[in-house]
Amino acid sequence: MYELDYLDQLESEAIHIFREVAGQFERPALLFSGGKDSITLVHLALKAFRPGKFPFPLVHIDTGHNFPEALAFRDQLAAQIDEKLIVRNVGDTIKAKGLTEPKGKFASRNALQTFTLLDTIEEFEFDACIGGARRDEEKARAKERIFSVRDEFGQWDPKRQRPELWNTYNGKISKGENVRVFPISNWTELDIWNYIRRENIELPSIYFAHEREVLQHEGQLVAISDFITLEPGDSVVTKTVRYRTVGDMTCTAAVESAASDIDGIIKEIIATKTSERGETRIDDRVSEAAMEDRKKNGYF
Amino acid sequence: MDILRFITAGSVDDGKSTLIGRLLYDSKSIMIDQLEAIEKQTKNKEEGEIDLALLTDGLRAEREQGITIDVAYKYFSTPKRKFIIADAPGHIQYTRNMVTGASNANLIIILIDARTGVVEQTRRHSIIASLLGLRHVVVAVNKMDLVDNSQDVFNNIVIDYANLAKSLGLEDVTYIPISALKGDNIVDKSTDITWYEGPALLDVLENVQVQHDIDLQHARFPVQYVIRPQTENLHDYRGYAGKLVSGVYKKGDTVTVLPSGITSTISAIEVTGKEVEEAFAPQSIILHLADDIDISRGDVIVKSNDLPQVEQELEVLLCWMDSKPLAAGKKYLLQLNSAVVKSVVKEIEYKIDVNTLERLPAPEQAGLNDIVKAVIKTARPLVFDQYKKLKVNGGAILIDETSHVTVGACMIQ
Numbered sequence: 200m201y202e203l204d205y206l207d208q209l210e211s212e213a214i215h216i217f218r219e220v221a222g223q224f225e226r227p228a229l230l231f232s233g234g235k236d237s238i239t240l241v242h243l244a245l246k247a248f249r250p251g252k253f254p255f256p257l258v259h260i261d262t263g264h265n266f267p268e269a270l271a272f273r274d275q276l277a278a279q280i281d282e283k284l285i286v287r288n289v290g291d292t293i294k295a296k297g298l299t300e301p302k303g304k305f306a307s308r309n310a311l312q313t314f315t316l317l318d319t320i321e322e323f324e325f326d327a328c329i330g331g332a333r334r335d336e337e338k339a340r341a342k343e344r345i346f347s348v349r350d351e352f353g354q355w356d357p358k359r360q361r362p363e364l365w366n367t368y369n370g371k372i373s374k375g376e377n378v379r380v381f382p383i384s385n386w387t388e389l390d391i392w393n394y395i396r397r398e399n400i401e402l403p404s405i406y407f408a409h410e411r412e413v414l415q416h417e418g419q420l421v422a423i424s425d426f427i428t429l430e431p432g433d434s435v436v437t438k439t440v441r442y443r444t445v446g447d448m449t450c451t452a453a454v455e456s457a458a459s460d461i462d463g464i465i466k467e468i469i470a471t472k473t474s475e476r477g478e479t480r481i482d483d484r485v486s487e488a489a490m491e492d493r494k495k496n497g498y499f
Numbered sequence: 500m501d502i503l504r505f506i507t508a509g510s511v512d513d514g515k516s517t518l519i520g521r522l523l524y525d526s527k528s529i530m531i532d533q534l535e536a537i538e539k540q541t542k543n544k545e546e547g548e549i550d551l552a553l554l555t556d557g558l559r560a561e562r563e564q565g566i567t568i569d570v571a572y573k574y575f576s577t578p579k580r581k582f583i584i585a586d587a588p589g590h591i592q593y594t595r596n597m598v599t600g601a602s603n604a605n606l607i608i609i610l611i612d613a614r615t616g617v618v619e620q621t622r623r624h625s626i627i628a629s630l631l632g633l634r635h636v637v638v639a640v641n642k643m644d645l646v647d648n649s650q651d652v653f654n655n656i657v658i659d660y661a662n663l664a665k666s667l668g669l670e671d672v673t674y675i676p677i678s679a680l681k682g683d684n685i686v687d688k689s690t691d692i693t694w695y696e697g698p699a700l701l702d703v704l705e706n707v708q709v710q711h712d713i714d715l716q717h718a719r720f721p722v723q724y725v726i727r728p729q730t731e732n733l734h735d736y737r738g739y740a741g742k743l744v745s746g747v748y749k750k751g752d753t754v755t756v757l758p759s760g761i762t763s764t765i766s767a768i769e770v771t772g773k774e775v776e777e778a779f780a781p782q783s784i785i786l787h788l789a790d791d792i793d794i795s796r797g798d799v800i801v802k803s804n805d806l807p808q809v810e811q812e813l814e815v816l817l818c819w820m821d822s823k824p825l826a827a828g829k830k831y832l833l834q835l836n837s838a839v840v841k842s843v844v845k846e847i848e849y850k851i852d853v854n855t856l857e858r859l860p861a862p863e864q865a866g867l868n869d870i871v872k873a874v875i876k877t878a879r880p881l882v883f884d885q886y887k888k889l890k891v892n893g894g895a896i897l898i899d900e901t902s903h904v905t906v907g908a909c910m911i912q
Contacts (some may be wrong), residue, residue, distance in 0.1 A: 201713075201715055201747065201780075202501065202709075202710055203501070203582075203782065204500060204501070204779065205500045205501055205502045207782070208502050208781065209502075210771070210783075211781055211782050211783040212781075212783075213743060214742075214771075214783035215723070215741075215742040215783050216741050218741065218742075218783070219723060219725045219837075221723075221724045222723045222724045222837060245772075246771040246772060246783075247740070247783070248726060248740075249772055250726070250728050251726040251727065251728045251738075252689055252728065254724075275616040289668045293777055319627045320676040334572045334573075334574070335574045336571075338571075341571045341572055342569055342570070342571050342572075357569060358569075360569060361904055362595055362596070362598070362599040362601075362820050362896075362905050362908070363599060363905075364599055364602040364894065364896055364905070364908050365556070365602045365603055365829040365890075365891070365894045366603065366742070366744075366836075366891075367834055367836065367894070367896050369834060369896060369903070369905045371898055372833070373903065374901055382714070384572070385572070385574070385583055387574050387576075387581075388580070389576075393527070425528055439870070461625035463506060471530075472530060472531045473530050473531055473532050474530035474532055477530060477531075477536075479530030479531065481722060
């Protein structure tokens, strides 16, 4: 009779982690991009802290290459729950620091995002950044602790991770260091979708089937935008698509789908034979250890 | 549907990673792109065979050296359950990582190579499982194909292990003959091991009862955070937020706040924004009390008719996890749930031989991966239960005050 469903267990664990952050840190932040995982985080934070205010602002590191639908949703949700939203732009960092923009067909600002993130952490002296990363996404992330300590350069050292025992999280750090906290570490893509369905969580429209002009490139469908360069011979078509993840328009691919509601999406996720990042993230294909290398440099 | 968290243990070449790879593969939890990636990396293998072990080694250094360095977490689910696998390294020098993985597991799979039987590593992992209070053990006798699927070989290992389990007090032990490489008795029943009539491994994992492992008798509520909106319409709102680690609370229950000892009554309980009549572990909740008392993070709210211990001196079994040795007289921070107190290790009483469970004379220092019995004194009274009685309120960590690293795992005796 006193039994908790798996989604309730995951939810309770995430709320517990949120409250540990509130109890242990002085200046935390919640990294919020307007994607499904960070939207789920916001809903879990509401459950952890309402009727009180969040003990942290929402922070978005905007690469300037985001989907307009996700940005609009980001602003709307922050306003609706009346919490503070801080936005820092990668474009500003590029100018201020004289960084070199990557070149090529899908010139992504993904790696440059780390510079802005680390600057923002320094600017606000954030000691903890809560993020929506999940261990099922990628093999380097499968190795990461829920409280992941980063040094003063924002670096992750997988060989020096703290043991994490029982449900006890050690958030003690020295000045300059910070902790990345992942409350939904133990959730899978399907868990997220099942939770979104159960909780009736609203999402940006790009998660649902819609018509879009896309470039077909090596089996992936990349949205036509000002941020990618078209060449003669490129195959541009209009297709009915949806997104499984929301990153930059330059490195996130769409999937062909007619799923216009959450039930339809869940059916497709259960049937799919490709992983979320494998199907849609061009940035992970750079090398075998692309994610590990980015994280060692301070990527979230 | 519920969740089963389990850990795999065994010697280096017993096939742990292959077993996990097989579980994921045969339960169709591996995606095509992930398979393609490991196919590319599979070297020196017969054609058509892929190295499933590569699925779990996520770090560059692990793939380069072909060993598991740190715990990786893997996920799969069946219509019955969601599974969280802690894939812990088998090497002795990574005992601390095994302790990490085992600390919140419901079940441990101990792999035994059918050709070698119960070895030192089997004993060591079983001892750690018993020290950590893991309730369910599955002994998977692997590589049965290499001993001609012999029933005698299997039976002898069962007899050997049953003796060990008895001496360690491990009660719920299931034995399964498997071949991780071939997939025998992993997800589906083997057609080659004809004499075996028990269930396949996945069947055991799907059906082991873990709901009863949550203690509903002793109610413990460590306060994590106090919610006080102080707005006009919520002027008097004061909610104590935290996770109910064990037990059941009902509106109207008489409670005691520890360590202060002040009593009050539960006036309201909220679970994810809704008011409820009762709440139970492991729900994250907000409690309201009838009286206005000073309560902050680190305090524990318990039912007045069932109190935990409140003391400043504790006897602990301690797994040392740092390369800098532990010596008596050293000071550390001790964290138990949300309470963090200064502490000093007063005495190391003896060391436990993790191969035999024998007590060795007290060493001057405890080194990395040592398990010792020690006496710890805390600067303020600590609210705890014996680990054996109530894991969720008896397991604490030690933190180095200057490096801030987690250096020890304590099981309070």
